[in-house]
Amino acid sequence: MKRIAVLGSGTAGLHLSYALVNSGAFQVTVYTDRTPEEVKRGRVSSTQVHFGPARAREAAYGMPLWEAGPELESIHVTVGGQKLFTGGLVHPAKSVDQRAYFFRCMKDLEAKGVSFVYGRVDEERLQELARAYDLIVDCSGKRGPIAPFPQIGELSPVTTPQRKCSAGYFHGVVPLEPAGVSITILPGAGELFEIPALTALGPVTILFIESVPGGPLDVFGGIKDPESFRDRMRAVVDRHFPAVAARVDGEHFGLCDERGFVQIAVQPAVHRPYCTVGGTLVLGCGDSVVLNDPITGQGCNTASYCAEQLVRTLTEEPVGPWDERTGEAYWKRIRDYVTEVTQWSNAMMGPLPDHAVGRLMAAAADPAAADRIAGWFADPATAYEDLFRSAAGTKEQAERQGGL
Ligand SMILES: Cc1cc2nc3c(=O)[nH]c(=O)nc-3n(C[C@H](O)[C@H](O)[C@H](O)COP(=O)(O)OP(=O)(O)OC[C@H]3O[C@@H](n4cnc5c(N)ncnc54)[C@H](O)[C@@H]3O)c2cc1C
Structure with missing residues (x-):
């Protein structure tokens, strides 16, 4: 059986590991720098809305399916103070706190025979792994890539983050009906996303501000503690998003736990997702090679799509040694999708045409x-x-x- 090392256990590493295990054709070892317990106790890092196709893959791979928690059936769009429309999703989406999701998937994969090795992988360790495995897949996320994939200039047009992201998981927001992702666009200032989600502690509403740097929503700088984050979010919502503020229950408004908030600015970059290290093929999957601003909520969905296409490449392409041709075949399968997601995401951050x-x-x-x-x-x-x-x-x- 061919041996594959997967670096990282986020959405990309986990969807990929499930797809590889399900194919029954490979021996999989995951190298990752956080144990399931550390992930569970850690900070949130996403709003992780999985749309229909990603959820269908989870079901097909036999991944844990969260029956509880809000099914997101719609997308609500407001521009300025004007509610424009509510569009229906054909298949409901869902957002499950990655801390609970990753923990459960890692435990489940271990039970299915996947080995986990904990510790940071650096360039030197990558060289060692390249000698021991038939293939390495770099799923190290936005802290990556670990492998020297070349950046693709035309899909990486910006040199600084175009938004600052501030997201918190809150109690005390009365959900919109029908349940869905609500997007409020304040032209020139940024966006507020409101997302009903499920955590280990029960349902929450994620409030996620994407602020244009230096603009009126860019007011979270320097905030480190959960109380100040909650108070700042409340103030921003009261001042700029009155329709959401009207549904905030002041008495119960608060973060679901002290690590239930994140602040980050993403510098989008796309890399060609294959190279060789010491003669061994290394492929990239997820944010390590396709990193976009989360404005269109596509990162997990893209990681899941690419993981599926990667396994199809390994199982459907003509049998032969895995080399750069395999990498090129994988890139050919995902290039259109990656281009579409990237150009759409980048377009949403400029003035809308x-x-x-x-x-x-x-x-x-x-x-x-x-x-x-x-x-x-x-x-x-x-x-x-x-x-x-x-x-x-x-x-x-x-x-x-x-x-x-
Ligand atoms: C605020 C915000 C909101 C978002 N909302 C959505 C959304 O609603 N829908 C959506 O689809 N996407 C969303 N995204 C994007 C999405 O979260 C990411 O695209 C997705 O999680 C990427 O998955 P990944 O597996 O590539 O990376 P990650 O989930 O970051 O996983 C990387 C893994 O690699 C490990 N790792 C990293 N470096 C090393 C190393 N050197 N050695 C060993 N292990 C290492 C990490 O511990 C982790 O296990 C959002 C992102 C942000 C920031």
């Missing part, structure tokens, strides 16, 4: 258009189609007509 604003406004009066926009989150190819291909087609058409 007129045709995108037009689509949002049209959705206010047309439920089918609203559902189509909700569908972008489950199938980023449709977002790309609507925001880039259709727009280019319309421009070309106008130019052709103008030229006649």
Whole structure:
């Protein structure tokens, strides 16, 4: 049996390990720097909405399925103070606190025969592992990559983070109906995402601010303790998001636990997801190679998609030694998806182009258009189609007509 080392046990490492184990064809060892107990006791790091396709993979792989917790059936969109529409998701999404999710998956994988080795992997350790394994997959997330994958300039257009992320898991927010992800866009200032989620301590509402650096929502700097974070979030919501503030129950408003908040700024970057180390093929999966700002909530979903395609590459491509051709075959399978997600995510951080604003406004009066926009989150190819291909087609058409 071929031996595969997976570096990291976040969404990418876990979805990949399940897919590899399920194929029955590989011996899998996960090298990761946090034990399940450390993950469980740690800080939140995401809002982790998994849309329909990622959830379908979880079911197909036999991953733990959280029956409890809110099923997210819709996407609510508000621009400025105006609620524009609620679009329906064909398959409900779900957000389960990664601390509970990762803990349970790691334990379950161990029971299924996957070995876990705890400790940090650096370049030297990578060289050693390359001598011992047939393939390494770098799933080290945004702290990675560990392997020297080349960065792709045209998919990494910005050189500084375009947003500052401040997210907390709160009690005391009355959920919107129908249950779903609520997005409020304040043009020029940033966005508030409201996400019903499940934690080990029960249901919560995640309030997640994406602030334009230096703008009016960029007010979380220097906050380290949970009480100050709660108070600052309350003040921001009261001042800038009155429709959400109206649903905050002041008496019960608070973080679900003292590590239930995160502050981070993501510098998006995309790397070609294959290279060799000491002659051994190393592939990349997840944020280590496709790191986007979370504005479109796609990182876990992309990691899950790429993990599936990686295993398909290993099992469906012609049998032969694993080498750069295998890497190229994997990249060929995921390139379109990665491009669509990346361009959509980067576009959402700039001023929205007129045709995108037009689509949002049209959705206010047309439920089918609203559902189509909700569908972008489950199938980023449709977002790309609507925001880039259709727009280019319309421009070309106008130019052709103008030229006649
Ligand atoms: C605020 C915020 C909100 C988000 N919301 C969403 C959302 O709603 N939906 C969505 O799909 N995505 C969302 N994302 C993005 C999503 O969280 C990430 O894309 C996803 O978790 C990436 O998974 P990963 O496995 O690649 O990385 P990670 O989950 O970061 O896992 C990396 C793993 O590698 C380990 N590791 C790192 N370095 C080393 C090393 N040197 N040696 C050994 N182990 C190492 C880590 O301990 C960890 O186990 C959000 C991100 C942020 C910041």
